[in-house]
Amino acid sequence: MKKITPILMTLCALFLLNSCATDRDDEIRPLSELEIKNFIYSGMQLYYLYKPQIPELANAFFETQTEFNTFLNGFESPESLFYNGLVADVDRFSFITDDYLDLENSFAGISKTSGIDYGVALDPGDPNFAFAFVRYVLPNTSASESGVLRGMLFNTINGERLTTTTNANGSYSLSARSRELLASDSFTIQTGIFDANDDFQPSGTSYALIQEEYTENPVFIAKTLDIEGKKIGYLMYNAYRRNFDQELNAAFAQFQTDGIEDLVLDLRYNGGGSVETAIDLTSMITGQFDGQIVTQQQWNPEIQAAFEAEDPESLIDRFDSSISNGNAINSLNLNRLYVIGTGSTASASELTIIGLDPYIDVQTIGTTTVGKFQASITLYDSDSFGKNDESLNLSHRYAIQPLVYTYSNAADLIGPPAGISPDFELAENISNLGTLGDPDEPLLSLALDQILRRSTAARKRAVTPFEIIGERQNQSPFYQRMYIEEFPFPNL
Incomplete structure (x- = not known):
C-alpha cells in the first residue's frame, strides 16, 4: 500500500x-x-x-x-x-x-554530436542565408580528430548553403532543412572566411564529420594562471550536470592546492541545468556561509501554501557542505568572483550570480544574460508524477517539464527578466574569438584587467558585426532549462 x-x-x-x-x-x-x-x-x-x-x-x-x-x-x-x-x-x-x-540523457549530457559546439549568424550580404562559427570542440570526437578548431567558419554542409526562416516576430532562425543537415549522422562542412566586403570566401578545406553518442563533461577547462605573481583560477563550466559533480568538486580541490587568490568563472555558453548543482557551486566558491540562504522559492499559490503549512524549510536552498554522493565540498572561501556571461548564459548560471550577490562581490564580464529565473521539474504519468512510482504508465513515454517556481536571493532580489547586465561589457567578436583559457582571449583578458587593476581604456568595445541567431544547444527543446531533480512530494 x-x-x-x-x-x-x-x-x-x-x-x-x-x-x-x-x-x-x-x-x-x-x-x-x-x-x-x-x-x-x-x-x-x-x-x-x-x-x-x-x-x-x-x-x-x-x-x-x-x-x-x-x-x-x-x-x-x-x-x-x-x-x-x-x-x-x-x-x-x-x-x-x-x-x-x-x-x-540530455540532462546527463548524453547526445549524438560531431564534437562541434557552434553559433549561427546571418550572412551579412543576404539574411536568407546563414553561417556557423565554431565556439569550441569537444575532445575525443570526430571534430577534434579531424582538426576542427575554435573560430572556424562554415556556411555549407554537404555542399548546401545554410538557410534561414523568418519567425512570426520578424526574427530569423535556421531553416528546418539546415537543422536537418546539422543533425545528420554524417556530414561535411566547408570552411572559409569573410573578406573586406563581407563576402564569404571558401578556404578550400573540408571536414568530414560523424555524429556519435557522446557524454559531455561540462568541466571544460579548469586551470590556474600565474600572472604578475598572482594565482588566478579559471573555470570554463558549460552545464550544471549532477552526474559530473565529482569532477566539478575535483577542480576546486586543485584550485585549493594551487592556492588561488581569485577565480574567473566562465559561463559564456552555459544554458543552466540542475539547481542542486548550482547550490553546490556557490558553496565551492565560498564555504564561509554554510547553512545560510542562497535562494527562496515561490511556487503557485496553492503549492506555496501547502509548503508553508507543512514544511516551510523545503522552500529554502542553503549553502551546503557536501555534494550529492556525500563527499565534502572543496571550498575556496572567496570574497569576490568574476563571471563571464553572454546571451547564452541562463537559468542555473544566473542563479549562481544572483545567489552569491548578497554575500560576496560578484563582477560580471561580457554581455547581458538570458533572464531565466524559474525552475522546472519532470512530471511523469504516474499517481505521484514521479518515475519510480509503481503506477507509472508504461504505454507511452510522454513527460512534461513545466516551470514550477521562481525564486529570490537572500536579499529578496528577483532576477530581472531582461537578464543580468554586465559590469564590464564586451561582446565576443566572431572574427577574433581567441583561445579559450588563454590570458589574451578577449573576455578573459577583460576579467584579468579587473583582478590585476590594469587599464582598460584602450580595449576596443566594438560589437561583432554579425547578427547571431542561434547556437548548437537551441536546436534542442531542452536548452536553457533549470530543473530540480528530487521530486518535492514523494509518496512511496
Missing part, C-alpha cells in the same frame, strides 16, 4: 480534478491519447507556476467529466494541448517531450 505524505494529502484535497483522483483515469484508460492529455492537464493543474493565468486550470473550472473530456479532445495532440491550451504567454521555457529517455 502506498503511503501518502501529509503535504500530498493536503494537495489532493485541494485539487479534486488532479491525478490523485483515480476515477477519471479509470474512465479514459481505453483511450490512450486522451489518457496522455489527462496526465498533462493534471500535472499542470497541480504544479504549474503560472496556473492562476490559465482559467481552464482553475480547480472547479469543469463541472462534469464530459465537459472536461470535450476540452481535452478539442486539441489535436498532447503537444497542442500543452502549448496552445495550458502554457501562459509569459512562459518561454516549459516544454513537453514524447520520449522522456531523450530528456534524461
Whole structure:
C-alpha cells in the first residue's frame, strides 16, 4: 500500500480534478491519447507556476467529466494541448517531450554530436542565408580528430548553403532543412572566411564529420594562471550536470592546492541545468556561509501554501557542505568572483550570480544574460508524477517539464527578466574569438584587467558585426532549462 505524505494529502484535497483522483483515469484508460492529455492537464493543474493565468486550470473550472473530456479532445495532440491550451504567454521555457529517455540523457549530457559546439549568424550580404562559427570542440570526437578548431567558419554542409526562416516576430532562425543537415549522422562542412566586403570566401578545406553518442563533461577547462605573481583560477563550466559533480568538486580541490587568490568563472555558453548543482557551486566558491540562504522559492499559490503549512524549510536552498554522493565540498572561501556571461548564459548560471550577490562581490564580464529565473521539474504519468512510482504508465513515454517556481536571493532580489547586465561589457567578436583559457582571449583578458587593476581604456568595445541567431544547444527543446531533480512530494 502506498503511503501518502501529509503535504500530498493536503494537495489532493485541494485539487479534486488532479491525478490523485483515480476515477477519471479509470474512465479514459481505453483511450490512450486522451489518457496522455489527462496526465498533462493534471500535472499542470497541480504544479504549474503560472496556473492562476490559465482559467481552464482553475480547480472547479469543469463541472462534469464530459465537459472536461470535450476540452481535452478539442486539441489535436498532447503537444497542442500543452502549448496552445495550458502554457501562459509569459512562459518561454516549459516544454513537453514524447520520449522522456531523450530528456534524461540530455540532462546527463548524453547526445549524438560531431564534437562541434557552434553559433549561427546571418550572412551579412543576404539574411536568407546563414553561417556557423565554431565556439569550441569537444575532445575525443570526430571534430577534434579531424582538426576542427575554435573560430572556424562554415556556411555549407554537404555542399548546401545554410538557410534561414523568418519567425512570426520578424526574427530569423535556421531553416528546418539546415537543422536537418546539422543533425545528420554524417556530414561535411566547408570552411572559409569573410573578406573586406563581407563576402564569404571558401578556404578550400573540408571536414568530414560523424555524429556519435557522446557524454559531455561540462568541466571544460579548469586551470590556474600565474600572472604578475598572482594565482588566478579559471573555470570554463558549460552545464550544471549532477552526474559530473565529482569532477566539478575535483577542480576546486586543485584550485585549493594551487592556492588561488581569485577565480574567473566562465559561463559564456552555459544554458543552466540542475539547481542542486548550482547550490553546490556557490558553496565551492565560498564555504564561509554554510547553512545560510542562497535562494527562496515561490511556487503557485496553492503549492506555496501547502509548503508553508507543512514544511516551510523545503522552500529554502542553503549553502551546503557536501555534494550529492556525500563527499565534502572543496571550498575556496572567496570574497569576490568574476563571471563571464553572454546571451547564452541562463537559468542555473544566473542563479549562481544572483545567489552569491548578497554575500560576496560578484563582477560580471561580457554581455547581458538570458533572464531565466524559474525552475522546472519532470512530471511523469504516474499517481505521484514521479518515475519510480509503481503506477507509472508504461504505454507511452510522454513527460512534461513545466516551470514550477521562481525564486529570490537572500536579499529578496528577483532576477530581472531582461537578464543580468554586465559590469564590464564586451561582446565576443566572431572574427577574433581567441583561445579559450588563454590570458589574451578577449573576455578573459577583460576579467584579468579587473583582478590585476590594469587599464582598460584602450580595449576596443566594438560589437561583432554579425547578427547571431542561434547556437548548437537551441536546436534542442531542452536548452536553457533549470530543473530540480528530487521530486518535492514523494509518496512511496
